[in-house]
Amino acid sequence: MDEFGLIATYFTRPARHAAVRLGVGDDAAVLAASGQEHVLTTDTLVAGVHFPDAAPGFDVGYKALAVNASDLAAMGARPLGFLLSLALPAIDETWLGGFRDGLFRLADELAMDLIGGDTVHGALTITITAIGEVPPGEALTRAGARAGDRIYVSGLLGEAALGFLMRAGRVTLPEEFAPQVLARLDRPRPRIAEGQALRGIASAAIDVSDGLVADLGHLTHASGVGAALDLRRLPLSDAYDAAFTTVGYDAALTFGDDYELVFTVPPERLTALHGVAAKVPGGFHYIGDIVAEPGLVFRGGPAGYAPATGGYAHFRS
Numbered sequence: 516m517d518e519f520g521l522i523a524t525y526f527t528r529p530a531r532h533a534a535v536r537l538g539v540g541d542d543a544a545v546l547a548a549s550g551q552e553h554v555l556t557t558d559t560l561v562a563g564v565h566f567p568d569a570a571p572g573f574d575v576g577y578k579a580l581a582v583n584a585s586d587l588a589a590m591g592a593r594p595l596g597f598l599l600s601l602a603l604p605a606i607d608e609t610w611l612g613g614f615r616d617g618l619f620r621l622a623d624e625l626a627m628d629l630i631g632g633d634t635v636h637g638a639l640t641i642t643i644t645a646i647g648e649v650p651p652g653e654a655l656t657r658a659g660a661r662a663g664d665r666i667y668v669s670g671l672l673g674e675a676a677l678g679f680l681m682r683a684g685r686v687t688l689p690e691e692f693a694p695q696v697l698a699r700l701d702r703p704r705p706r707i708a709e710g711q712a713l714r715g716i717a718s719a720a721i722d723v724s725d726g727l728v729a730d731l732g733h734l735t736h737a738s739g740v741g742a743a744l745d746l747r748r749l750p751l752s753d754a755y756d757a758a759f760t761t762v763g764y765d766a767a768l769t770f771g772d773d774y775e776l777v778f779t780v781p782p783e784r785l786t787a788l789h790g791v792a793a794k795v796p797g798g799f800h801y802i803g804d805i806v807a808e809p810g811l812v813f814r815g816g817p818a819g820y821a822p823a824t825g826g827y828a829h830f831r832s
């Protein structure tokens with residue numbers, strides 16, 4: 516099988532959105548303009564860096580799309596489609612079949628069309644460029660938080676960290692918690708419904724890919740404010756409680772890979788927030804407040820508490 520057989524076999528199927536005028540198979544895809552603003556984002560996953568070389572194709576396909584869709588969620592966008600650039604060391608049909616199934620599982624859940632891409636021979640690397648839409652001027656950004664806004668998170672923190680640490684043999688968890696934390700690590704659910712529900716309510720938003728401390732730091736930096744986090748309010752699971760003596764608050768604050776949304780809400784929009792909170796899967800958890808003074812302070816924990824590291828960053832030594 517060559518490049519073209521591979522594309523035809525694994526990555527060609529009819530589009531669901533009428534806006535996709537032309538998808539896989541021509542020199543480029545054509546999307547109809549819709550009167551909405553387009554939201555574009557790209558993320559690359561490299562074997563050995565973002566996932567173990569031996570990771571099942573299904574999980575790699577699912578997560579490659581999930582991390583991109585999570586960025587659309589953080590912008591409040593409705594997902595439309597994506598481009599897939601694939602560098603493969605060899606054609607391993609078992610792996611490719613799994614990859615395609617994981618990719619399309621999430622694509623179907625989120626109603627996203629694969630509209631094109633590129634396929635080359637090289638070290639296993641997956642780049643996805645995702646496209647969504649928002650009503651003009653309504654995209655959520657990192658820059659709108661103001662002192663007095665409340666800080667919320669869309670679901671549990673630290674579950675992916677537990678999955679990673681458990682798999683690495685660095686924490687021991689009661690057996691019953693293993694499926695839940697590994698699922699959160701391998702197949703994160705982007706908070707698409709939440710992101711769209713927060714349009715017109717959140718003053719700023721970001722998704723937690725590198726850890727709450729790092730990502731909230733990006734939000735406060737872009738907004739020119741600071742944050743006070745209440746450690747007693749962090750949404751932590753029973754699994755997390757079981758590992759707390761080993762991981763403390765650090766795993767929830769700095770590991771990342773949770774793909775929850777962190778967002779801020781001005782006091783006058785709290786009623787609107789409560790109105791939508793009941794309709795989304797993870798609920799919204801109040802975890803702290805935006806303050807005028809730049810920086811991040813921790814309340815409610817041990818005196819002088821600060822996490823040992825800041826969060827994940829490529830090229831940081």
Ligand code: ADP
Pocket residue numbers: 522526538539540541542543544599600601629630631632633634
């Ligand atoms: P070109 O040489 O014109 O860039 P390619 O031969 O790279 O075209 O790709 C042929 C078609 O297949 C294009 O429509 C491209 O978008 C699509 N394509 C290539 N690789 C993938 C992939 N991994 N997933 C989906 N579509 C792909």
Ligand code: MG
Pocket residue numbers: 633634
């Ligand atoms: Mg090409």
